[in-house]
Amino acid sequence: MIANSFALTSTDLSADQHSDDVLEIAGRKFRSRLMTGSGKYTNFETMRQALEASGCEIVTVAVRRVQTNAVGHEGLGEAIDWTKYWLLPNTAGCQTAEEAVRVARLGREMAKILGQEDNNFVKLEVIPDLKYLLPDPLGTCRAAEQLVKEGFAVLPYINADPRLAKTLEEIGCVTVMPLGSPIGSGQGINNAANIAIIIEESKIPVVVDAGIGVPSEAAAAMEMGADALLINTAIACARNPVAMGRAMGMATESGRIAYLSGRIPIKAYASASSPLTGLVTS
Numbered sequence: 001m002i003a004n005s006f007a008l009t010s011t012d013l014s015a016d017q018h019s020d021d022v023l024e025i026a027g028r029k030f031r032s033r034l035m036t037g038s039g040k041y042t043n044f045e046t047m048r049q050a051l052e053a054s055g056c057e058i059v060t061v062a063v064r065r066v067q068t069n070a071v072g073h074e075g076l077g078e079a080i081d082w083t084k085y086w087l088l089p090n091t092a093g094c095q096t097a098e099e100a101v102r103v104a105r106l107g108r109e110m111a112k113i114l115g116q117e118d119n120n121f122v123k124l125e126v127i128p129d130l131k132y133l134l135p136d137p138l139g140t141c142r143a144a145e146q147l148v149k150e151g152f153a154v155l156p157y158i159n160a161d162p163r164l165a166k167t168l169e170e171i172g173c174v175t176v177m178p179l180g181s182p183i184g185s186g187q188g189i190n191n192a193a194n195i196a197i198i199i200e201e202s203k204i205p206v207v208v209d210a211g212i213g214v215p216s217e218a219a220a221a222m223e224m225g226a227d228a229l230l231i232n233t234a235i236a237c238a239r240n241p242v243a244m245g246r247a248m249g250m251a252t253e254s255g256r257i258a259y260l261s262g263r264i265p266i267k268a269y270a271s272a273s274s275p276l277t278g279l280v281t282s
Helices: 044-054 063-067 097-113 137-149 162-171 192-201 215-223 241-261
Strands: 023-025 028-030 034-037 058-062 086-090 121-124 153-158 207-209 228-231
Touching: 034 044, 034 241, 044 241, 058 063, 063 097, 086 097, 097 121, 097 137, 121 137, 137 153, 137 162, 153 162, 162 192, 215 228, 215 241, 228 241
Parallel strands: 034 058, 034 228, 058 086, 086 121, 121 153, 207 228
Antiparallel strands: 023 028
16 A cells, blocks of 8 residues: 655755654655656666656656556556655646546546555646647646545646736636746746735645746755756756756755745845954954
8 A cells, every 4th residue: 555645855845943843645654855757768777767866756757658558657557666655647648628537537547456456546638739838728727626526636737927826726627737947948947926915815735837947946946936847858858867866856845945944135235244343343
């Protein structure tokens, strides 16, 4: 059976004052705030090592690509130890709400087959745009409404639109996942102002998904107050995916601690770090 809470990871904060800080989604608690993908790796062994190095606890899998034995996805479900990771089935490749609902149902069955009987999570993607891979807001809302009715814990992938994020929260989604920039682009956080509004207004976890290319961008997203990140391409397609996985895990943790610690105010003038009293004079 899968444990209800993943208590420890390679990035455990037991010695830190924020060691009780956990990510909670649909009543399930996770220590790591980095979610990772399972696609684009050159081989399964590299993927397994990168997952381990990252300290992640949630791994997303494209249901349709596993189902159709797409290149690089044959045997993917069996290649990962699902007693160590929580499966997040995703509806990648779906262009309509109806397709996404059907694939989500398949994903729930896949989770059961892989031993996670109580897993009702789904990362909802409705993407008819094949050039920029931007999600369809209307289709996403329609699919989310239906999936929530069917008892799914819905994690929708969306454009960084504050009003859309609030609508999906009201529908009953358990997170919102605004993109930092287009999938796999490595452009970083191009819409920080909108993401900041979503973070401020949301009462559910905000997961920045897509576009992050380097650890400094991961840390920056967490310093803004994001609850978690989902990173795939930047790890899988790095020259050294295992080292990049570790770097992204460390950056996610560092950014979260920095956010909780509180940054100094930005000033228009200098402020001496040494006291100005008791100076040696000639």
